[in-house]
Amino acid sequence: MSGILDGKRILITGVLMESSIAFHTAKVAQEQGAEVILTAFPRPTLTERIAKKLPKPVKVLELDVTNDEHLDRLAGLVKEELGSLDGVVHSIGFAPQDALGGNFLNTPFDSVATAMHVSAFSLKSLAMACRPLMADGGSIVGLTFDAQFAWPQYDWMGPAKAALEATSRYLARDLGKDSIRCNLISAGPLGSMAAKSIPGFSELADVWNHRSPLEWNMTDPEPAGRGVVALLSDFFPKTTGEIIHVDGGVHMMGA
Ligand SMILES: NC(=O)c1ccc[n+]([C@@H]2O[C@H](COP(=O)([O-])OP(=O)(O)OC[C@H]3O[C@@H](n4cnc5c(N)ncnc54)[C@H](O)[C@@H]3O)[C@@H](O)[C@H]2O)c1
Secondary structure, X not given: OOOOOOOOEEEEOXXXXXXXXXXXXXXXXXXXXXXXXXXXXXXXXXXXXXXXXOOOOOEEEEOOOOOHHHHHHHHHHHHHHHOOOOEEEEOOOOOOHHHOOOOHHHOOHHXXXXXXXXXXXXXXXXXXXXXXXXXXXXXEEEEEOOOOOOOOOOOOHHHHHHHHHHHHHHHHHHHHHHOEEEEEEEEOOOOOHHHHOXXXXXHHHHHHHHHOOOOOOOOOOHHHHHHHHHHHOOOOOOOOOOEEEEOOOHHHOOO
16 A cells, blocks of 8 residues: 655654654554654653554654754764655654743743753754755654744743744745755644643643634544644645644634
8 A cells, every 4th residue: 555655764753652743643654654763852761662552663762852962963873774864753842840831921031941942943953963864855844832822821832832933934944955845733732741741731722622613632643643744745845834733723713
């Protein structure tokens, strides 16, 4: 059976639990014919355990996206395994507790800086670390939560996502000459570890119960994973700097 990622080599970050968007991305990518390599934070052992539930075995490499040594050695390690890359998935987000949950006005800059470093600047770091492996072009895909709006509880993750969205556009601008596209999926709320770490996340997620034209299932990350895989495929060949919503339609509802 042929798939839309047949013959493609894809690096996927962010597999932590089975609830991770990255886990479902890896699953759909393998089902669609891709050869997948995962990176793990904080420990490869955790990701390796979850990765056993994927359709095919995968290699897991350690990557803290704020660690320059990890970033510097990444291309060499991936090259040994796969030779080159056609796609890279950034499925990474983190903000310290005092940057979330209604503390916006009192968050210290150190915590804001951490959120920005891990959640936004890291898209540039990952893209540059993988660029040498995409000599024939490629597709970089990240995950955002619509940064046009001020959401309840989301606090400094909001500005971090706004920075991620802008970073994606600037990467699209600067990497276009290498035939590398950079796009984001803007997902609706999903009950992953990252989401559970946001105090009051259910209040935010409840918006989808009232406003989503399509029924939204917070426990099903597969639609987001499918969106990522579509952007990794050859079916968006001239799309870059774009944000595609996989949010049930909430982004376009006026009330
Ligand atoms: N869950 C949601 O409601 C939702 C909605 C829209 C967008 N997103 C975004 O999707 C992406 C994936 O999140 P998820 O919901 O699958 O949660 P998740 O907790 O499963 O994934 C977050 C990942 O970030 C990784 N990470 C954190 N710090 C890191 C670091 N320093 N280096 C490398 N990796 C690091 C974690 O290991 C984890 O795998 C994030 O960008 C998140 O903001 C999530």
